[in-house]
Amino acid sequence: MAELGFTCILLGFSLSLYGMIGSALGAITKTSRLIVSARRAVYLLLLASTLSSVALIYLFVTNDFSIKYVHDHSNIVMDRAYVWVAFYSGNEGSLLYLTFVLTLVTSISIRFSPSRIKPILPWTTSILSGVIFFYFLVMTFFANPFEVLDKEAIDGIGINPLLTHPGMFSHPPMLMAGLIGITVPFAFANGALISGKYYDNWVDLARISSLITWGILGTGILLGAWWAYTILGWGGYWSWDPIENVAIMPWLILTAFIHSIMVQKRRNMFRLWNIVLLNIAFVLAQFGTFINRGGPVVSVHSFASSTLGFVFLSFLLLSLVFAFGVFLWRAPHLRSTRNLESFLSREASFLVNNFLLLSITFITLWGVIYPLLSDVIRDVSVTVAAPYFNRVNGPIFLLLIIMMGIGPLLPWRKINNETLKQKILIPVIGTVIVSISLYAFLGIREHLAVLAFSSTAFVFLSVFSEWYIGTRRRMKSNRSPIVAWWELVSGNRPRHGGYIVHISIVMIGIGVIGTNFFEQRTDQALDLNQSTVIDDYRIEYIGTEEKLRQDRITKLASLNVYKINPEEYKDVSHKGEDGFKVSENINNRNDKKIGSVILRHEFYPLINQVSVRSGIISTPIEDLYVIPRDFLEDGRIAIGVSINPLAWWIWASGPFFIIGTLIALWPHNTKKSSVTYGVTTIMEKTK
Amino acid sequence: MPTASKLLVIILMLSFCLNAGCVREDDLTLEQRSFQLSKQIMCPVCDGQTIDQSQSQLSKDMKNTIIDKLNKGETNKEIRDFFVSRYGEEVLAAPSSKGINLIVWIAPIGIFIFGLLIVAHAYKNMRKQPE
Numbered sequence: 001m002a003e004l005g006f007t008c009i010l011l012g013f014s015l016s017l018y019g020m021i022g023s024a025l026g027a028i029t030k031t032s033r034l035i036v037s038a039r040r041a042v043y044l045l046l047l048a049s050t051l052s053s054v055a056l057i058y059l060f061v062t063n064d065f066s067i068k069y070v071h072d073h074s075n076i077v078m079d080r081a082y083v084w085v086a087f088y089s090g091n092e093g094s095l096l097y098l099t100f101v102l103t104l105v106t107s108i109s110i111r112f113s114p115s116r117i118k119p120i121l122p123w124t125t126s127i128l129s130g131v132i133f134f135y136f137l138v139m140t141f142f143a144n145p146f147e148v149l150d151k152e153a154i155d156g157i158g159i160n161p162l163l164t165h166p167g168m169f170s171h172p173p174m175l176m177a178g179l180i181g182i183t184v185p186f187a188f189a190n191g192a193l194i195s196g197k198y199y200d201n202w203v204d205l206a207r208i209s210s211l212i213t214w215g216i217l218g219t220g221i222l223l224g225a226w227w228a229y230t231i232l233g234w235g236g237y238w239s240w241d242p243i244e245n246v247a248i249m250p251w252l253i254l255t256a257f258i259h260s261i262m263v264q265k266r267r268n269m270f271r272l273w274n275i276v277l278l279n280i281a282f283v284l285a286q287f288g289t290f291i292n293r294g295g296p297v298v299s300v301h302s303f304a305s306s307t308l309g310f311v312f313l314s315f316l317l318l319s320l321v322f323a324f325g326v327f328l329w330r331a332p333h334l335r336s337t338r339n340l341e342s343f344l345s346r347e348a349s350f351l352v353n354n355f356l357l358l359s360i361t362f363i364t365l366w367g368v369i370y371p372l373l374s375d376v377i378r379d380v381s382v383t384v385a386a387p388y389f390n391r392v393n394g395p396i397f398l399l400l401i402i403m404m405g406i407g408p409l410l411p412w413r414k415i416n417n418e419t420l421k422q423k424i425l426i427p428v429i430g431t432v433i434v435s436i437s438l439y440a441f442l443g444i445r446e447h448l449a450v451l452a453f454s455s456t457a458f459v460f461l462s463v464f465s466e467w468y469i470g471t472r473r474r475m476k477s478n479r480s481p482i483v484a485w486w487e488l489v490s491g492n493r494p495r496h497g498g499y500i501v502h503i504s505i506v507m508i509g510i511g512v513i514g515t516n517f518f519e520q521r522t523d524q525a526l527d528l529n530q531s532t533v534i535d536d537y538r539i540e541y542i543g544t545e546e547k548l549r550q551d552r553i554t555k556l557a558s559l560n561v562y563k564i565n566p567e568e569y570k571d572v573s574h575k576g577e578d579g580f581k582v583s584e585n586i587n588n589r590n591d592k593k594i595g596s597v598i599l600r601h602e603f604y605p606l607i608n609q610v611s612v613r614s615g616i617i618s619t620p621i622e623d624l625y626v627i628p629r630d631f632l633e634d635g636r637i638a639i640g641v642s643i644n645p646l647a648w649w650i651w652a653s654g655p656f657f658i659i660g661t662l663i664a665l666w667p668h669n670t671k672k673s674s675v676t677y678g679v680t681t682i683m684e685k686t687k
Numbered sequence: 688m689p690t691a692s693k694l695l696v697i698i699l700m701l702s703f704c705l706n707a708g709c710v711r712e713d714d715l716t717l718e719q720r721s722f723q724l725s726k727q728i729m730c731p732v733c734d735g736q737t738i739d740q741s742q743s744q745l746s747k748d749m750k751n752t753i754i755d756k757l758n759k760g761e762t763n764k765e766i767r768d769f770f771v772s773r774y775g776e777e778v779l780a781a782p783s784s785k786g787i788n789l790i791v792w793i794a795p796i797g798i799f800i801f802g803l804l805i806v807a808h809a810y811k812n813m814r815k816q817p818e
Contacts, residue, residue: 232740233742234739234740234741236740239736239737239740241735242735269813339813339814340810340813340814341814343810348810351806351809351810352806355802355803355805355806358802359795359798359799359802362798362802363794363795363798363799366791366794366795366798367791370791378787380776381775381776381777382776382777382782382788382791383729383735383776383777383778383779383780383781383782384781384782384791385729385735385737385780385781386726386737386780386781387726387727387780387781388780388781388782388791391781392792392795396799521718521719521722522718523718578716578718578719579718610742610743612742629742629747630747
């Protein structure tokens with residue numbers, strides 16, 4: 001089976017090389033037989049990568065520890081469900097997974113591309129095949145998943161305990177698929193450039209493929225944050241770790257692209273800029289692969305290996321030179337002819353949106369690179385972590401939220417006073433009311449938090465007021481509100497799908513603001529039946545159970561959670577402290593039990609690693625988060641308790657993000673879109 | 688609204704945000720300060736985690752050291768300096784703004800302003816072109 005797996009990799013190596021060279025040669029010499037033959041080779045790549053992946057999964061499921069990769073990432077005693085996904089938990093296997101996804105999206109893109117882009121297809125195929133070739137090359141010579149173990153082994157090392165979490169089934173596959181998927185719009189754009197036939201037809205394909213990959217990548221990132229929150233046990237969800245950063249940078253660039261591509265579709269502007277964006281996104285994705293697998297940074301995520309570092313660095317530089325070169329060669333033919341009529345227009349707001357997104361991206365890139373530079377140039381070690389990124393990016397994210405509110409209110413080309421008054425009045429008034437309420441009724445004194453919350457309110461209000469006006473108009477002929485609203489949304493899917501996505505983003509914003517500004521914490525060591533009180537919660541330590549397994553010692557601590565009236569505890573509280581400890585004999589108080597939590601602490605002696613799982617009680621208002629810090633020798637348990645306000649909203653945003661993206665990319669009837677192409681193609685010819 | 692005024696508003700808002708983000712030491716309890724400091728100190732033996740995030744024994748010891756020092760009345764700066772003298776500059780989660788590391792903090796402002804200039808330039812160019 002391992003032989004089959006590796007043979008498929010060799011097959012993939014040869015086929016992708018042929019596909020890359022054959023497509024390009026066929027395009028240059030205009031030999032259609034060569035083009036078709038190369039295309040067929042590329043389709044076969046999907047077969048090769050699928051068979052190879054199946055072989056690897058088979059080796060894991062059958063516990064074949066004679067293969068090094070299987071030995072290093074699984075063992076007999078591990079939870080069986082994770083055996084199926086262990087194959088993408090390490091470097092070699094995840095490269096195979098990436099290759100499988102890339103061959104899949106390549107085949108789909110080529111097979112289902114419309115006939116009007118036929119002239120550019122050979123070049124697009126060549127580029128896609130070239131990237132696939134790179135990955136098969138790496139697996140053949142540097143990172144073979146089917147390498148044989150050089151000794152006898154009846155059991156493996158096991159999977160990293162932090163990975164035995166439900167998130168393992170969705171976060172890595174989606175994240176990796178999202179990153180490799182960027183290759184498709186990149187290949188369409190550069191294929192169009194190289195072919196010299198810059199039909200604007202590739203724009204729609206680039207938009208759809210970018211939206212899909214952007215949606216998958218965004219969901220993957222959100223799942224990663226959820227995983228960090230629920231398994232890593234420090235109560236946070238984003239630490240600006242280098243690996244997290246290299247995933248979000250391409251996502252931010254793609255966000256800029258899916259906005260500015262609308263300007264190209266609508267007004268044929270930003271044509272050069274859109275290609276630059278795709279190039280930057282692709283290069284950043286390669287930078288991510290280099291950082292992740294080449295080992296120059298320390299991170300909980302990295303696969304770290306130094307030989308591979310040079311390989312991925314070379315590919316990164318090659319991509320940069322290729323993209324830059326093609327652009328410089330062909331770009332002069334592409335200047336847009338329309339102009340920007342006013343700064344108070346949607347086009348200009350997309351310009352600002354792009355500026356903000358790129359600022360965050362490059363500032364983040366600087367933060368990732370600076371420690372490497374400092375190490376290499378000055379031989380001085382320096383850390384750049386969460387406090388830095390929060391400080392420098394925070395304000396720009398705030399500006400971005402405000403733009404999310406302003407942008408949709410502005411019409412294309414130019415605003416007139418009537419439109420301004422009609423659209424802007426309700427959102428602005430509503431936002432002012434919200435700001436005053438936050439100060440007056442909730443007693444909030446942090447001005448930055450009020451500003452941030454008000455901005456999110458502004459976005460909600462600007463979307464809802466537009467939906468309200470649009471739905472009302474459609475209800476005139478006795479339709480129900482829901483049907484009317486759905487008709488409104490279906491009538492312009494990119495716009496309204498986008499609005500739903502904006503709502504999901506501000507939901508995340510609400511959660512970020514709540515957890516960053518209003519967190520309450522306390523650390524306590526509790527004896528049996530002792531409790532800690534924080535805000536209006538009492539957490540009582542009930543007992544601990546210990547379980548032994550072949551590879552780990554598990555301690556499970558049970559705690560009851562009560563809602564209390566803080567007034568009743570005034571006599572035992574400590575002045576000014578967030579949390580304090582109380583002992584038993586508290587019968588005369590009106591505590592209401594709302595649930596219990598189980599804290600899990602697992603120690604794996606063979607690999608000297610600890611994995612903890614916190615207890616969380618979550619409501620839309622706040623999360624009660626209990627972390628096991630230590631099981632002390634005297635029987636006490638040391639815990640950390642956090643109240644994370646509004647954290648729920650971050651995860652609740654997920655479904656809205658996905659639904660909004662799906663609506664935005666759902667195709668209209670083709671008749672409508674072909675009119676635009678007719679116009680731009682004629683313009684092209686008459687230049 | 689003319690471009691220049693719009694840019695000025697953006698910059699003013701930025702500075703407002705940056706200043707308003709600071710929480711002063713004296714407003715916090717000792718426990719809250721210990722959490723604040725834990726988020727600013729890296730665990731020397733872990734992969735890029737702060738001692739707030741890490742479960743390692745060394746992190747726990749360092750957290751206890753922080754609590755002891757806070758009880759003795761040391762300021763946040765004194766405690767941070769103590770760890771730097773022990774473990775070097777890299778134990779801080781974000782570089783201090785003295786010396787050459789100031790460039791870490793200046794560069795983002797530079798990037799932002801550079802971007803603003805490009806936007807202004809692009810806007811002017813796009814206005815000039817004939818229909």
